[in-house]
Amino acid sequence: MKLRIVPASTGLTWVKGGISVFRRQPMAIAALFFMTMASMSLVSIVPLIGPALALGLLPSATLAMMVAAAEAMQGRFPTPAVLLVAFRTGKQHLRDMLVLGALYAVGFLLVMALSALVDGGLFAQVYLGHIPMSAELAESDEFQYAMWLAMLLYLPLSLLFWHAPGLVHWHGVPPVKSLFFSLVACTRNITAFIFFGLGWLGAFAIGGVLISLLGALLAGLGLFSAGAMAGLMVAMAMMMAAMFFSSIVFTFRDCFEPPQAADVDLPDTKLDSTF
Template sequence: MNLRTVPAREGLQWALLGIRTFWRQPLAMSGLFFLFMAVISLVSMVPVIGGALALVLLPGLTAGIMAATQKASEGQFPMPAILWSAFKNPLQRQPMLVLGGLYTVGLLLLMAASVLADGGDFAKVYLGGASVSPELVNSDAFQAALWMTMLLYVPLSMLFWHAPALVYWQQIEPVKSLFFSWMACWRNKAAFTVYTLAWVVVFASSGLIALLVASLLGDAQMLMAVLMPLALMVTAMFFTSMLFTVKACFSASTSDQNLA
């Protein structure tokens, strides 16, 4: 496995490959993403430990989406069971759960840092322990905690962006996978900036399309009816594109178990 540095324009290509691959198997990729969301939501409902358990499973389920993307890119129909593929092999299960545990710790530390800005209101809302009100959301302290969390999440996401794929396909130890993921994101920060901007444009465009449809129909209630499924579909495309960022940042291998 060799770390690669790619030009900034590659970021746009990653987004386009994700969209193109999604439409090769739209039913499968949409269904798998909805299943992904359903599993996370159901696990989160488990009393006391549900939120933490969902975070622990998140990297492994993300690897499952990447495995499904690989199948779709090859013209195959990924079956629902592929979502759990990272947990089926005992040799992969423990490292993937360790990676999930590290992600959980990182996110909880991030929430703890936000307490410094608003005394914990944002953390309670994010973790599902408090209701949201317009007064709370518009408060200066809550907004400060929100922006602090968004800024701190950038380095956290850099650590974990490639890690699920590296643990799953390359059998790299969880802690080492975080290092390689960070280095890949840092060395290709220009491409990731373009990639992020491309998806901002796609998401914003989907919102404008939903608004236009609602306006043409003359029914304001149609806005959410159109926006929600459209946003979920675009998010599924975004998840489909993640594999191509990994494949571009790390050299391909001819092994069936490696990125190809």
């Protein structure tokens, strides 16, 4: 396995990749993303351990969307079977993905615990859905400090786990080593990831503006209600999120040399031939 260093503009190519692959199989990818989120939500309601279990499933869910995107880019229809890809490729692979999930859950809960030192746990409870958000709470200095601290601490956590599911699945890297390699790949290609983040911020902003304008136009014609507008905004947010998760596989593809296996299901490694 060899690390690749890519130009900063590659970050925008990754954004284009997520949008392009979604356009190829919009219904399948949107449905898979919804099923993934629904499964994690169902697991989270298990008493006591539900939230931790749901957090532990996130690396596997990310891998499922990566595999689905790779399937779509190769002209194949991604079926719901990809949701179980992390758990049906051998006992060692299963153990590694479970370890990776456990490490993510511990890391995330640690971030929430550290933020709780600032505001007594209010931000953590809001984020985890235990208490509702209110204007008074959002304007609280302690709540805002805790929010910014959590965001600051979550950044290195996300870099650690960004490539880790793909490294475990496609390269057979042990969980702890995958975290190290993921962090190195992200930091060495940080300019590309900055462009990637800015590109998605722009895409989400443009999508929100377009939906707002469309809703306002239809509401002015008496064809749209406030409830329908809210539903449209949620649907748009889900589709954009599905595109974002689909783009992760392109960041992985370009940051590492492909494994020397004949049946690797990554998209074409040549950027120009992909889009």
